[in-house]
Amino acid sequence: MSSTVAPDHPWLLPASLTARPAGGRPGRSARDWAVDTIAFVGALLFWLYVSWGATLPENPLRIGLNGPSWLLDLDSALGLLSCGVLWLRRRWPVALAVAALPVAVFSVSGGVAQAFVLFSVIVHRPLSVSAPLAAGAVATGTAFNALRPDQDVGWLGTFITNVVIVALLLAWGLFVRARRQLVLSLRERAERAEAEQQLRVAQARQLERTRLAHDMHDVLAHRISLLSLHAGALEFRPDAPPAEVAKAAAVIRASAHQALSDLREVLGVLRDSDADGGAAAGEGERPQRRLADLPGLVNECRSAGMRVDVHNEVVASDQAPATIATTAYRLVQEALTNARKHAPGARVSIELNGGPGEGLTMAVSNPPPAVHPSGIPGTGTGLAGLAERVTLIGGHFRNGTTPAGDFRVQAWLPWPA
Incomplete structure (x- = not known):
């Protein structure tokens, strides 16, 4: 600095x-x-x-x-x-x-x-x-x-007296000079440390904003893809009985309301972090998920017409750390959203196993689409964001096509004992 x-x-x-001030002494x-x-x-x-x-x-x-x-x-x-x-x-x-x-x-x-x-x-x-x-x-x-x-006193005595007085002045002045330079150096170091701390807080806030942006992407992509799926069903079944139309409209209305609620929750956390200053440095209460929330996510997708199979062999799922549980939830959510976008009608398989000390292994796969994709646009950043999430917590992430032609998203998350 x-x-x-x-x-x-x-x-x-x-x-x-x-x-010195800019204009004078x-x-x-x-x-x-x-x-x-x-x-x-x-x-x-x-x-x-x-x-x-x-x-x-x-x-x-x-x-x-x-x-x-x-x-x-x-x-x-x-x-x-x-x-x-x-x-x-x-x-x-x-x-x-x-x-x-x-x-x-x-x-x-x-x-x-x-x-x-x-x-x-x-x-x-x-x-x-x-x-x-x-x-x-x-x-x-x-x-x-x-x-x-x-x-x-004599000439010699007076000379020695002069030398002693000047030497004392020189020693005292050098001591004061060194002390003041030390004080100035310490103050500069303190200011530098404070500026570096402010920079670290700003970087932490930016990181938290990025995480919140990932949350917004995951939540809204999931909700809007459900809306698109229900609306597409109404479009292809205009002659459906009024009861089914009313049911589909109610699901659309509930999904839209939930999407707004999720968006309001995430934006509320962002607003709170701005108001609190340091809350964005990791102390903000971002929306947290648990492994126990996965069945609700799967049921929501099934109610929209998706075929989802779940094989859950996780031990002590209620003891999973918040970071691990949230990352696992977002991974499954993004994989289901991508399956609805790019492989509508395909059966999706979700596999979960592991536990404390062993880590959490999870995989979501689906065969190639039997019908044309839904046409819902994608940004291509969802899987990249998931890879970043998993890497930041020390896990491993892979996605791609298997030899059998299925698309598979797989991750391992560390779970301390």
Whole structure:
């Protein structure tokens, strides 16, 4: 992912990692204002202490005491200027750090302000930029000692003190930089993980929509083929007795009502999955079938005039997992629908056997049609959808013509013990 998470405090991060709005510099947050104010006040208090202490006969820290009066005045002016530019260090940290080097040669009252500027550079910029500036700070400290030596501590002691102070600033700044980079990296990883999770949910929803589309195909193809079969009977028997016509019309009406009910059920699940968001990720209550529903399906087809033989040797059919039972039901339903379409009048044989630990083996076969096909159009996707269903749950699927000329649909579904 290429998106960058905007940190809470962009001034603590390198400029390359700082999120900037499209048209300007990053805005200063309330915390930034608070930190800048504290830094300015601290630097100003140090400037006041040094400037005021330089006028006293006794200076406890001996800061800014030695030197001619014009140098003390210059020290005070440059120190006050250093305090003022602290408000600009977020915008030009490196430029201000470079400008502070010659100022540090003449001004000790701006030492805290100069330290804040150097610290900002260490945190904002890579070590290749901050290390030379840190070395420059040590060099300017040495030049300051040469210009205004401290007789009590000596040149070596002052040099070591400067090195220790700059080293502490560098170490602290690098620690803060590394920590902020780690925080940013963790936030980016969290955002990436959230985006990947959303992608997985979207893929799961799409998969569930595909499954619902398969259900709609299976249900409607079955119902509409029954409607076509009953309507065809009325068309070829216009002289049938009124009682038979009324019975056929009632069956057509019931089948149409059932088709609408099945369609409403499937669409209701789809609508619920859209409303629930995550329900489509496999938690939606799709219409589930049981092996016990197969006799009802067969009887429905028989009432429409189909000849169906069933050989059921399944053990503990009521214990079949919902996925296995639904897949088996849809396979038999699609096979019966295809038989009505392409082999009207042919006898259909359904064989079921197996059980827990053994798996469910099923086959639906029918001989070639004795009459011309019904002419009901097909999409050619029913068997492909069944093959996909069976494969997804770890089963095997085959369909085709046997050596005897029968068309056979066969599948094996895994059934855990």
